[in-house]
Amino acid sequence: MVALYIVAGLAVIFSFIFDREKTFKGLKMGLKKFLKILPNYLMILIIIAFVLLISEDFIIDYLTQNTIFIGMISALIIGSITMMPGFIAYPLAGILVSKGIPYMVVAAFVSSLMLVGVVTYPVEKEYMGMKATIYRNIGAFFVAGMIAIITGISYGEVII
Incomplete structure (x- = not known):
């Protein structure tokens, strides 16, 4: 998992070096999409927490x-x-x-x-x-x- 984070971080750095504007635009779009689906994922986490109470x-x-x-x-x-x-x-x-x-x-x-x-x-x-x-x-x-x-x-x- 750590390797994936490293690869993703390096990809963002390379993208930033080649085209800062597109990199910021891409990161901004990604953040917007993440924030859009965040409530649904939080709901799933809450439901899973309740389900895990079943022994x-x-x-x-x-x-x-x-x-x-x-x-x-x-x-x-x-x-x-x-x-x-x-x-x-x-x-x-x-x-x-x-x-x-x-x-x-x-x-x-x-x-x-x-x-x-x-x-x-x-x-x-x-x-x-x-x-x-x-x-x-x-x-x-x-x-x-x-x-x-x-x-x-x-x-x-x-x-x-």
Whole structure:
């Protein structure tokens, strides 16, 4: 990450050396765009802070008390309103499986976590529009559900 900052800083310095006016104009435009999207990103940070209050134990207890289909629906909902990067989500999935949560429920949680973006809705709406964002999230929710059901069938947790 530090290397990226160094490269960006050097690029700004070289740009400044070659054309000060364009560099200032570019930095000013960048600052304006940053300030324009800042409220949406702050909203996402606030939502993430509240979501992080949900403990791992709560998720495990909630997902294991019910039938597999209720657990799957719960996992889809929890995954949809949670936001975390893949390098945290996949090890968490391993922990959930080791705690005895069915693969179908874990697949529902992880796939909805990666596909559905309730937390990122404000930013998506800004760039894609409200209608496209809603359609994308609804479609992603159903795709995550299908992934979970196929996983359950593959692991013999659901018999058709």
